[in-house]
Structure formats: structure tokens, C-alpha cells
Amino acid sequence: KQEVTQIPxxxxxxxxxxxxxxxxxxxxxxxxxxxxxxxxxxxxxxLLLIQSSQREQTSGRLNASLDKSSGRSTLYIAASxxxxxxxxxxxxxxxxxxxxxxxxxxxxxxxx
Amino acid sequence: xxxxxxxxxxLFRKEGQNVTLSCxxxxxxxxxxxxxxxxxxxxxxxxxxxxxxxxxxxxxxxGYSVSxxxxxxxxxxxxxxxxxxxxxxxxxxxxxxxxxxxxGTRLTVV
Numbered sequence: 001k002q003e004v005t006q007i008p009x010x011x012x013x014x015x016x017x018x019x020x021x022x023x024x025x026x027x028x029x030x031x032x033x034x035x036x037x038x039x040x041x042x043x044x045x046x047l048l049l050i051q052s053s054q055r056e057q058t059s060g061r062l063n064a065s066l067d068k069s070s071g072r073s074t075l076y077i078a079a080s081x082x083x084x085x086x087x088x089x090x091x092x093x094x095x096x097x098x099x100x101x102x103x104x105x106x107x108x109x110x111x112x
Numbered sequence: 113x114x115x116x117x118x119x120x121x122x123l124f125r126k127e128g129q130n131v132t133l134s135c136x137x138x139x140x141x142x143x144x145x146x147x148x149x150x151x152x153x154x155x156x157x158x159x160x161x162x163x164x165x166x167x168x169x170x171x172x173x174x175g176y177s178v179s180x181x182x183x184x185x186x187x188x189x190x191x192x193x194x195x196x197x198x199x200x201x202x203x204x205x206x207x208x209x210x211x212x213x214x215x216g217t218r219l220t221v222v
Contacts, residue, residue: 004154006154009152032209034211041200041216041218042215042216043118043202043213043214043215043216044155044202044204044211044213045213046210046211049209051209089154089155091154091155097162099145099157099160099170100145100155100157100211102147102154102155102156103154104152104153104154105152105153105154
């Protein structure tokens with residue numbers, strides 16, 4: 001059974017720092033992996049999608065990498081800002097018709 | 113604007129009551145999903161539907177029921193059999209690799 005784990009559960013950094021969020025999964029046979037952002041009491045917004053054949057995706061200050069063989073993905077946030085404060089969730093999709101399996105999330109706080 | 117709408121935003125349920133959470137989308141997406149989120153946890157799948165008039169149980173379906181009579185609508189009923197329903201409920205629709213989430217309904221047992 002696929003399991004997704006995110007470390008750390010919470011992270012607090014000063015503004016301007018570069019930071020890395022980690023996601024690991026137990027079964028390397030994934031279809032794709034997505035990173036989402038969730039603001040308090042809100043729904044999820046998709047940030048980056050990495051297909052199983054890809055190694056990384058970039059959008060602005062965000063870069064996500066995928067290493068299927070080791071069952072890991074990282075989300076790199078450059079020059080963090082207070083507006084980046086939110087919970088970040090990763091989710092793997094196990095097949096084309098498969099469902100998303102979520103990690104527990106990392107709650108990020110960027111202090112001014 | 114295309115999107116997915118959940119209502120109500122807050123819902124209070126008395127012991128023994130059934131309540132229904134609404135989820136409507138105008139994205140013309142085939143698949144729709146219901147997730148439950150508890151504090152400090154990720155999303156757990158309750159039910160999903162990949163086509164009208166068909167739906168499947170997710171990982172935590174006990175105490176919940178759904179219907180999919182229209183492509184646009186996927187309501188979730190939390191029945192009295194769900195012993196611990198207090199949580200944040202999220203609805204999503206999906207087409208290809210794209211997922212769109214609603215803004216959620218927070219259900220509290222009083």
C-alpha cells in the first residue's frame with residue numbers, strides 16, 4: 001500500500017531564506033507527483049506537477065524534484081516571503097486512473 | 113469563471129442527525145472526489161465518481177453516502193453512523209492531470 005510522508009511537519013524561517021520541503025513515498029511505481037498549497041481554512045491550489053518520466057519542474061521561485069528510485073521528492077522555495085506561509089502538501093498518483101494519495105503536509109511560517 | 117463551489121462553509125450537526133454537503137462544478141470535469149481532512153493530517157479519500165450515476169468507496173467511506181445524478185453535482189451525506197464527523201471536508205474535480213479543489217466545508221458536531 002502506497003504511503004506518503006512529509007518531513008518536517010512544521011517549519012519556521014526568517015524572510016529571505018531558501019528552504020527545502022521533503023516528501024517520501026513507499027512505492028516507486030507512481031504515475032505522477034503533485035505539490036499543493038493550502039492556506040488556513042481553504043482548499044488546495046496546485047503548485048507543480050511532475051510526471052513519472054520527469055526529474056524536476058520549476059515555476060517562479062519554486063522548484064520540485066523527483067527521484068522515483070529512492071521514493072523522494074523535494075520542493076525548493078527560493079528567497080522565501082511572508083506570503084509563502086501556508087501548508088504544503090505532496091500527493092502521488094498511482095496510475096492513470098488512480099487516485100491521489102496525500103502526505104500529512106508541512107506547515108510553513110515565514111517571519112518578516 | 114469556471115470553478116468548484118462547496119456549501120455551506122460551516123455546518124453544525126446534532127448527534128444522530130444526517131447532514132448533506134453540497135459540491136457543484138462548472139468545469140465539465142468527469143471525475144469528482146470527496147476528501148476528509150483532520151488537524152495535522154493529509155487528505156483521506158471518502159468517495160469518488162468517475163462518471164455520472166457511478167461512484168466508488170474510498171479509504172474511509174463508512175458512515176458516508178454520495179450520489180452522482182448530474183455531472184455537475186456530487187453531494188456528500190454524513191449519516192448518523194459516522195461517529196466522529198467533526199472535520200474539514202474538501203471536494204475536488206479532475207480532468208486528465210488537473211485537479212481543482214473547492215474551498216471546503218467545516219463540519220462540527222454540537
